Every structure is written in C-alpha cells, then in structure tokens.
Amino acid sequence: MNSDRVDEIAALREQKKLDRQAEVEAREAKEAEEAKSHKANMERIAKKMAKIAAGESTVVEEAPVEEPVVEKPVVKPKPAPKKKAAVKKPTAKAKGKSRGRPKGSTNKK
Secondary structure (H helix, E strand, O other): OOHHHHHHHHHHHHHHHHHHHHHHHHHHHHHHHHHHHHHHHHHHHHHHHHHHHHOOOOOOOOOOOOOOOOOOOOOOOOOOOOOOOOOOOOOOOOOOOOOOOOOOOOOOO
16 A cells, blocks of 8 residues: 555544544533423423412413404305317328238248
8 A cells, every 4th residue: 555545544534533532522512402391381381380380371362352243245256258269180000011921922032
C-alpha cells in the first residue's frame, strides 16, 4: 500500500470518530430537551391534581355564544344544452403480409 492510501484511510477513520461524537452529542441534547419537556408536563399535571384535591374546578366554563344564522337562497345553475357527439365508424383493419411459410407447404425440392 502506498502512503497516500494509508493517509486517506487514517483521515476517514478520524472523520468517522468525529461523526460518531457529533451523533452522541446531538442525541444527548435531544434527550435533555425531551426530559425538560417531560418535567414541565409533570409539573403542570401535579398542579392540576392539587387543584382537584382541593376541590377546585379545573375546567373553565364559558357561555356559548350563538351567532345568528342567515340562510341564503340557493340558486341552481341552468344546465347547458347537451351536444351530440360525433359517432366514429369502426374502420376495418388492413391485414399485413403473412410471415413464414404457408400452412401445408413443405418448401422442399
């Protein structure tokens, strides 16, 4: 093996190590973000459970707002007059030249 090839292999190995390290760091950052989000959710749930235990209502009830319904008259579009489509007559297919020897012939001399 020549020295250029050895240098290329060493450089690739070093790059793989760096890539794996970057993947580990990215995964750890993602897991930390998920843990932070999970902790915030658990704190929110704990607050709700404390309110329920204290007898407070956790659901905010609002009076439904009724909007007046305005009905619009429905106008049906008039159908366009139908046009008759031109009928094409089927054309007879032209037979091509037969290939090979005709049936029953032996073509022997």
